[in-house]
Amino acid sequence: MSEKPIRRIAISTGGGDCPGLNAVIRAVAYTAINSFGWEVLGIKDSFAGLIYPDQIMPLTLETVRDILPRGGTIIGTTNRGNPFKWEREKDGKKEIVDYSDRVMENFAHLGLDALIVVGGDGTMKIAQGFFEKGMPVVGVPKTIDNDLNATDVTFGFDSAVRTASEVLDKLRTTAESHHRVMVVEMMGRHCGWIALHSGIAGDAHVILIPEIPFSIDRVSEHLLDRQRRGANYSIVVVAEGAAPIGGDISAIDRSPDGTVRLGGMAQKLAPIIQERTGLETRVMIVGHVQRGGSPTEFDRILGTRYGEAAVHLIARREFGKMVALKGTAIVGVSITEAIGETKKVYPDGTLVKVARSMGICFGDAKT
Numbered sequence: 001m002s003e004k005p006i007r008r009i010a011i012s013t014g015g016g017d018c019p020g021l022n023a024v025i026r027a028v029a030y031t032a033i034n035s036f037g038w039e040v041l042g043i044k045d046s047f048a049g050l051i052y053p054d055q056i057m058p059l060t061l062e063t064v065r066d067i068l069p070r071g072g073t074i075i076g077t078t079n080r081g082n083p084f085k086w087e088r089e090k091d092g093k094k095e096i097v098d099y100s101d102r103v104m105e106n107f108a109h110l111g112l113d114a115l116i117v118v119g120g121d122g123t124m125k126i127a128q129g130f131f132e133k134g135m136p137v138v139g140v141p142k143t144i145d146n147d148l149n150a151t152d153v154t155f156g157f158d159s160a161v162r163t164a165s166e167v168l169d170k171l172r173t174t175a176e177s178h179h180r181v182m183v184v185e186m187m188g189r190h191c192g193w194i195a196l197h198s199g200i201a202g203d204a205h206v207i208l209i210p211e212i213p214f215s216i217d218r219v220s221e222h223l224l225d226r227q228r229r230g231a232n233y234s235i236v237v238v239a240e241g242a243a244p245i246g247g248d249i250s251a252i253d254r255s256p257d258g259t260v261r262l263g264g265m266a267q268k269l270a271p272i273i274q275e276r277t278g279l280e281t282r283v284m285i286v287g288h289v290q291r292g293g294s295p296t297e298f299d300r301i302l303g304t305r306y307g308e309a310a311v312h313l314i315a316r317r318e319f320g321k322m323v324a325l326k327g328t329a330i331v332g333v334s335i336t337e338a339i340g341e342t343k344k345v346y347p348d349g350t351l352v353k354v355a356r357s358m359g360i361c362f363g364d365a366k367t
């Protein structure tokens with residue numbers, strides 16, 4: 001029996017937004033329409049749009065026109081909606097329901113032949129769940145955190161690092177003028193990629209990342225040593241997921257499924273640093289600005305390459321795969337490989353070594 005031809009595909013964006021999502025959406029629409037003559041639908045707000053299917057947006061050459069440099073996602077996203085464990089309110093009470101069959105039914109009802117899921121590890125786990133239920137799914141790796149396995153880089157990371165580095169450049173002048181220590185918190189969940197890259201690019205003096213537990217004494221000693229050598233200010237970059245040796249991460253809240261919302265380590269550290277060094281210390285949480293704004297050229301090109309490649313994966317019916325960057329090539333890898341484990345900074349890796357050679361302190365014994 002011959003396979004049903006592909007005529008209509010859809011794309012959804014899930015998890016936290018980031019610069020470059022619109023580049024992917026545009027590339028998918030252009031490639032699917034121009035190269036294959038397929039129809040393309042945008043599913044709004046990640047999988048929510050397949051639970052409530054009035055949330056559908058046709059993606060034509062006109063609707064995706066001019067969106068390449070725009071931040072965010074024109075089809076919306078959420079990092080709170082897992083159809084397998086959907087939280088709803090009934091009779092004034094919260095309950096968890098499994099809406100995955102409803103999503104499968106709506107997918108069929110919309111006459112879709114494939115779905116491109118753009119997201120990080122959480123979204124890819126959901127995508128894999130639907131693939132296992134029989135949905136023809138392909139993935140595109142996205143996250144500012146760069147923590148997704150099986151790809152060298154996720155799009156969004158480069159733009160976040162650009163923003164974070166610019167923040168450090170701006171903080172430097174005020175820190176220098178006031179002879180202060182600035183403790184700057186970067187996003188990244190349980191990985192230190194943004195902190196490490198922006199810290200090196202932004203010439204930080206201390207970088208604290210989750211992969212290298214730190215000692216506040218060592219950090220304080222490093223700051224005092226800088227002062228003794230005539231440096232009258234310092235920049236301390238701390239990843240939101242970093243923790244002191246033998247201590248805890250700083251969590252804002254924890255959801256019922258165990259997901260932790262991180263934040264607040266800079267605020268905890270700053271008064272201790274001030275007390276131990278006697279240096280005036282201020283805090284800056286860079287926050288969601290790292291997810292905002294126009295994508296860098298790198299992310300525009302990577303997002304465009306990913307979007308184009310995802311459509312070709314569908315044309316070759318390589319479902320259950322995710323596009324990935326390996327070296328300079330875009331390849332297809334299995335989604336299971338991507339969600340197997342988190343891609344962490346290697347504490348003995350080249351970049352950490354380079355940073356140490358630049359005199360950057362990580363607050364550990366090697367400092």
Ligand code: F6P
Pocket residue numbers: 016079120143144145187188189240261262291
């Ligand atoms: O995964 C992207 C990210 O920005 C993380 O770096 C951060 O911990 C989290 O999302 C913040 O999530 P929210 O937008 O729910 O505050």
